[in-house]
Amino acid sequence: MDYKDTLLMPKTEFPMRGNLPNREPLMQEKWEQMNIYNKVQERTKDRPLFILHDGPPYANGDIHMGHALNKILKDFIVRYKSMTGFCAPYVPGWDTHGLPIETALTKNKKVKRKEMSVAEFRKLCEEYAWEQINGQREQFKRLGVRGDWDNPYVTLKPEYEAQQIKVFGEMAKKGYIYKGLKPVYWSPSSESALAEAEIEYADKRSPSIYVAFPVQDGKGVLTNDEKIIIWTTTPWTIPANLGISVHPELDYSVVAVDGEKFVVASALVESVANTIGWENYEVDRTIKGAALDRVIAKHPIYDRESLVMLGEHVTSDGGTGCVHTAPGHGEDDFIIGSQYGLDVLCPVDEKGYMTKEAEGFEGLFYDEANKPITEKLKETGSLLKLQFITHSYPHDWRTKKPTIFRATAQWFASIKDFRDDLLKAVNETKWVPAWGETRLYNMVRDRGDWCISRQRAWGVPIPVFYAENGEPIITDETIEHVSNLFRDKGSNIWFELEAKDLLPVGFTHEGSPNGTFTKENDIMDVWFDSGSSHQAVLLERDDLQRPADLYLEGSDQYRGWFNSSLSTAVAVTGKAPYKGVLSHGFALDGEGRKMSKSLGNTVLPSKVMKQLGGDILRLWVASVDYQADVRVSDAILKQVAEVYRKIRNTFRFLLGNLADFDPATDKVSLENLRDVDRYMLVKLNKLTKRVKDSYDQYEFAAIYHAVHNFCTIELSSFYLDFAKDVLYIESKENQERRAIQTVLYETLLSLVKLVTPILPHTADEVWEHIDSVTEESVQLVDMPEVKSYPQAEKLEKKWDAFMALRDDVLKALEVARNEKVIGKSLTASISLYPNAEAKELLESVEEDLKQLFIVSGFEIAGAYEEAPENAEGFDSVKIVITQAEGETCDRCWIVTPEVGQVSEHPTLCPRCAGIVKEHY
Numbered sequence: 001m002d003y004k005d006t007l008l009m010p011k012t013e014f015p016m017r018g019n020l021p022n023r024e025p026l027m028q029e030k031w032e033q034m035n036i037y038n039k040v041q042e043r044t045k046d047r048p049l050f051i052l053h054d055g056p057p058y059a060n061g062d063i064h065m066g067h068a069l070n071k072i073l074k075d076f077i078v079r080y081k082s083m084t085g086f087c088a089p090y091v092p093g094w095d096t097h098g099l100p101i102e103t104a105l106t107k108n109k110k111v112k113r114k115e116m117s118v119a120e121f122r123k124l125c126e127e128y129a130w131e132q133i134n135g136q137r138e139q140f141k142r143l144g145v146r147g148d149w150d151n152p153y154v155t156l157k158p159e160y161e162a163q164q165i166k167v168f169g170e171m172a173k174k175g176y177i178y179k180g181l182k183p184v185y186w187s188p189s190s191e192s193a194l195a196e197a198e199i200e201y202a203d204k205r206s207p208s209i210y211v212a213f214p215v216q217d218g219k220g221v222l223t224n225d226e227k228i229i230i231w232t233t234t235p236w237t238i239p240a241n242l243g244i245s246v247h248p249e250l251d252y253s254v255v256a257v258d259g260e261k262f263v264v265a266s267a268l269v270e271s272v273a274n275t276i277g278w279e280n281y282e283v284d285r286t287i288k289g290a291a292l293d294r295v296i297a298k299h300p301i302y303d304r305e306s307l308v309m310l311g312e313h314v315t316s317d318g319g320t321g322c323v324h325t326a327p328g329h330g331e332d333d334f335i336i337g338s339q340y341g342l343d344v345l346c347p348v349d350e351k352g353y354m355t356k357e358a359e360g361f362e363g364l365f366y367d368e369a370n371k372p373i374t375e376k377l378k379e380t381g382s383l384l385k386l387q388f389i390t391h392s393y394p395h396d397w398r399t400k401k402p403t404i405f406r407a408t409a410q411w412f413a414s415i416k417d418f419r420d421d422l423l424k425a426v427n428e429t430k431w432v433p434a435w436g437e438t439r440l441y442n443m444v445r446d447r448g449d450w451c452i453s454r455q456r457a458w459g460v461p462i463p464v465f466y467a468e469n470g471e472p473i474i475t476d477e478t479i480e481h482v483s484n485l486f487r488d489k490g491s492n493i494w495f496e497l498e499a500k501d502l503l504p505v506g507f508t509h510e511g512s513p514n515g516t517f518t519k520e521n522d523i524m525d526v527w528f529d530s531g532s533s534h535q536a537v538l539l540e541r542d543d544l545q546r547p548a549d550l551y552l553e554g555s556d557q558y559r560g561w562f563n564s565s566l567s568t569a570v571a572v573t574g575k576a577p578y579k580g581v582l583s584h585g586f587a588l589d590g591e592g593r594k595m596s597k598s599l600g601n602t603v604l605p606s607k608v609m610k611q612l613g614g615d616i617l618r619l620w621v622a623s624v625d626y627q628a629d630v631r632v633s634d635a636i637l638k639q640v641a642e643v644y645r646k647i648r649n650t651f652r653f654l655l656g657n658l659a660d661f662d663p664a665t666d667k668v669s670l671e672n673l674r675d676v677d678r679y680m681l682v683k684l685n686k687l688t689k690r691v692k693d694s695y696d697q698y699e700f701a702a703i704y705h706a707v708h709n710f711c712t713i714e715l716s717s718f719y720l721d722f723a724k725d726v727l728y729i730e731s732k733e734n735q736e737r738r739a740i741q742t743v744l745y746e747t748l749l750s751l752v753k754l755v756t757p758i759l760p761h762t763a764d765e766v767w768e769h770i771d772s773v774t775e776e777s778v779q780l781v782d783m784p785e786v787k788s789y790p791q792a793e794k795l796e797k798k799w800d801a802f803m804a805l806r807d808d809v810l811k812a813l814e815v816a817r818n819e820k821v822i823g824k825s826l827t828a829s830i831s832l833y834p835n836a837e838a839k840e841l842l843e844s845v846e847e848d849l850k851q852l853f854i855v856s857g858f859e860i861a862g863a864y865e866e867a868p869e870n871a872e873g874f875d876s877v878k879i880v881i882t883q884a885e886g887e888t889c890d891r892c893w894i895v896t897p898e899v900g901q902v903s904e905h906p907t908l909c910p911r912c913a914g915i916v917k918e919h920y
Contacts, residue, residue: 010656020613050086053548056095065587079757162487163536169479186406187396188352204393213297231319240326245311248290265321300382328407411453425576459523467511531564534577590633816881829857833867856884
């Protein structure tokens with residue numbers, strides 16, 4: 001007889017190798033065929049809603065690791081919520097308007113924009129956007145993200161645009177929308193105004209100049225022989241200068257140098273002297289800033305005045321304390337200029353070129369004008385110092401080129417009019433991490449009015465008409481009519497029809513006695529598009545609700561989507577569009593560097609999925625502290641793949657050893673389980689609670705570590721290790737074997753459910769191999785319940801202490817192995833010398849201690865202090881390891897003198913001989 005045939009070895013068709021790149025697409029096809037999203041929604045339809053509202057990625061190009069991180073995190077939460085008492089629909093979305101698509105068509109597709117109408121160009125933009133959406137949709141689905149992919153929300157859809165128009169109209173009705181001439185971020189490279197959210201900062205080398213403005217009328221405070229010194233890093237704005245700002249509370253010094261007198265802030269005299277190179281100077285007198293109000297200086301280039309004004313924005317942190325003021329090129333400049341009645345001079349056109357108002361410099365690109373302007377200042381004797389500095393400077397986040405401040409007529413949303421409501425809404429929202437609240441609060445507190453108009457073609461039109469007298473027309477009637485038009489025909493109709501054809505039939509207005517109207521040609525800021533999604537999606541769709549329970553995006557969205565959504569929602573409803581906001585960091589390379597094609601350090605999700613699989617990528621997301629910036633590299637993913645392998649092998653072991661177990665007939669009741677079996681159920685219960693609590697707190701790394709540790713420590717290194725001696729060796733119906741299988745079955749079901757949100761492909765693959773389950777997918781069941789076991793705390797305390805003692809035994813066995821005293825642990829016999837507490841513990845264990853320690857011989861040889869000198873010493877026990885005496889059983893590998901006692905089976909121990917005789 002071949003005794004191998006008498007062993008009950010694991011049997012399962014669940015493969016050891018995941019082969020995820022090939023197996024996952026097949027699993028996704030199965031989900032598609034069974035319409036898993038709708039089945040989950042149907043199963044949970046009567047439960048309370050949990051809405052995670054998707055922030056729309058921009059529809060352009062392949063997805064990157066930031067996209068993958070974001071979508072996978074959302075999927076963890078939505079999947080978990082649908083398994084814990086909620087109905088959690090997930091509607092993915094896309095942001096589709098804006099410059100990148102225009103640029104992609106004109107540059108990459110070689111579309112000749114100027115040879116077609118706006119409407120024709122917009123149709124090409126729409127077609128391109130849909131191509132990008134379809135490409136990204138497949139890539140997101142490949143990640144295993146479950147959602148209503150057939151019915152996403154898209155900002156170019158007519159029903160979306162219709163609701164966006166209503167948001168605009170409601171804000172206008174409340175007086176929050178106005179048109180004004182004021183400086184805004186302007187991108188010459190995009191030829192459009194930009195919002196703060198579209199600005200990023202990068203280093204720029206700029207000229208730093210100190211310029212003297214001669215005093216023309218000192219108003220009795222100055223004697224008209226002084227010069228006021230300003231400092232600026234934008235010489236190109238000097239032609240736009242109309243004033244100088246000083247702080248009313250600062251002291252200003254008149255400094256005598258080489259027969260001339262200069263005015264600077266007293267606190268900055270020394271630094272100005274050092275920079276300009278004054279060697280012998282003295283302070284003639286000191287004047288309070290307030291006394292300089294309305295002193296008149298002369299422009300250093302042109303024959304015009306420059307008015308001295310009092311401004312709270314002036315500081316003594318740097319420069320001269322006298323601030324060059326050009327109302328057409330700065331927000332503070334504009335505000336103070338308005339207070340003093342100055343004109344808004346802006347001698348730079350939309351492409352960044354100097355106009356005829358910049359006499360002598362017309363036609364120069366603003367940056368190129370710096371040098372000739374500086375030379376002119378030198379020629380007039382006004383330039384005191386020129387040097388170059390590198391400083392952080394605002395850039396267009398799309399073109400990556402510098403922006404300027406430029407006064408133009410733009411449409412604005414007045415933030416100041418409802419700022420208090422915004423701040424209240426921020427305070428009422430739950431923020432994770434907590435610093436998100438402070439970050440957005442400060443942004444809202446400090447932000448100016450929101451410039452919402454853009455001078456582009458591809459976007460939602462600003463639904464404003466103009467009367468013959470130039471008066472803007474925004475009424476309930478026009479808004480409702482345009483909204484309905486857009487819902488029926490799409491927003492392209494705005495560019496296809498004349499104003500009169502876009503207005504309601506028979507519309508009249510006192511400002512148009514001849515019945516003539518024009519329309520606004522600007523479009524809305526794309527942040528207004530996506531920021532309206534709380535109404536265009538949450539309110540529009542029957543399966544969603546406003547406010548959402550959660551918004552989850554990257555930390556850059558505090559200035560983006562979190563902010564614009566808050567602004568439009570509070571303006572319209574008085575409340576935030578979200579109850580909670582969760583943010584994540586950026587995906588960096590293994591060295592912590594930003595990924596870029598030029599560095600060659602990009603890690604593409606598509607490549608990872610082809611090589612390792614989507615579940616490995618998802619497990620990586622679970623492993624990182626996503627609230628900070630996260631690192632990813634081949635080496636990091638390889639480590640994650642090892643953890644995956646351990647989890648997968650655990651599932652395989654569990655499945656393999658349950659091949660002959662039917663829970664309906666073979667399950668052992670709790671009271672009939674051994675202590676060690678109940679201990680494992682208590683540990684499993686603790687894992688269940690820890691994992692569910694971590695899901696609730698969005699702490700996925702804690703789940704990753706808890707599951708990995710449970711598989712490697714409690715299961716692999718302990719329970720599954722010693723259980724083999726029962727599972728393989730004992731007869732099929734042996735009570736201890738069925739008891740262990742009962743624990744394995746509970747463990748399998750709980751573990752597969754707990755990891756489903758993170759590893760959905762693998763979890764469903766495991767589920768297919770569990771014969772006793774009736775649901776066709778693990779996604780159609782709930783998370784395991786946390787149970788209450790009698791005397792669980794006492795049981796855990798006892799067995800935790802045993803595990804610590806067992807660790808000492810394992811260490812002693814390892815030492816003996818290294819010293820060649822023994823080979824495998826089953827060739828060992830151990831003699832323990834425990835202290836009183838450890839002895840009591842060992843004597844309380846009813847299970848076979850040889851089996852638990854996986855050795856062939858065991859004895860308590862004496863008290864702790866009686867141990868021989870060669871014993872390995874630990875805190876509670878001393879251990880002597882020797883070779884076990886006897887022969888090795890051919891079936892169970894135990895070494896015992898009893899081998900051969902049963903004559904029919906001379907190479908077996910009595911235990912194995914009895915099993916073979918009875919069952920084989």
